[in-house]
Amino acid sequence: MTEPAAGGPTPVRILVCDDHVVVRAGLLALLDSAPGIEVVGEAGTGEEALALSARLAPDVVLMDLQLGAGIDGVETTRRLTTGAPTTGTGRSPHVLVLTTYDTDADITRAIEAGATGYLLKAERPEELFAAIHAAARGRTALSGPVAGRVMANLRRPRPALTDRERDILAQLATGLGNREIARALFISEATVKTHLRRIYDKLGVDTRAGAVAVAKEQRLLP
The missing domain is CATH 3.40.50.2300 (Response regulator)
Known part of the structure; x- marks a missing residue:
């Protein structure tokens, strides 16, 4: 030393x-x-x-x-x-x-x-x-x-997600499937799928895992 x-x-x-x-x-x-x-x-x-x-x-x-x-x-x-x-x-x-x-x-x-x-x-x-x-x-x-x-x-603009999209993204991060997310948020499974497509478009991904990864990187999850 x-x-x-x-x-x-x-x-x-x-x-x-x-x-x-x-x-x-x-x-x-x-x-x-x-x-x-x-x-x-x-x-x-x-x-x-x-x-x-x-x-x-x-x-x-x-x-x-x-x-x-x-x-x-x-x-x-x-x-x-x-x-x-x-x-x-x-x-x-x-x-x-x-x-x-x-x-x-x-x-x-x-x-x-x-x-x-x-x-x-x-x-x-x-x-x-x-x-x-x-x-x-x-x-x-x-x-x-x-x-x-x-x-x-810090310079990258964060995607403008709606409150409902953030709710679905948070549920997605816990590993829930579409049916479980629909039950948890009291909405239809078709509505979940629609929101997921919009979330994917906004985050520039095409998979559930990709959406969660980007959400964590950009601190979009609670």
Whole structure:
């Protein structure tokens, strides 16, 4: 581990969470050479990250999204950022997502869960180090491609769905079929089909799964 110079600033305390042992080992070796950063622990599951965070009080949790069995990185992030404070500053740790996934849905879910930053594993080490220090100060850190996607989504006009179309879309997201949706909303099955065709046209999709995916990406669901 890199030791801070006498009288120098306190290093950023990092907890690394990734379910791949080789990836964790590489990150630990990389971060060990980083100035002003101290790795205080490593976790292979979301549950382990929660337990270690409560015990070690890191400033930043470096979080992968896909963690195999158990809760994923998004749910772990949500619990870390909304749970009881664990750091010496009296607040919960900041979470910096480090992943290979850069879809709109993944980015949106992570940010909504409370992630301070979202970085791709293809970034240069210097970018990772800078993002960690930024996250420790509560500043947003995004990879270039991720920032581009976020800005594009903000600029993209959201489809103008009617209240009834939103109701049907919400029911669709729960996995209900047309007949079940009709019963739940007290309308005919033919009416459901008509609304679905309009929803598909507005979202630019032609399947139920596509409609739900776009709705999640564009935050159209309650």
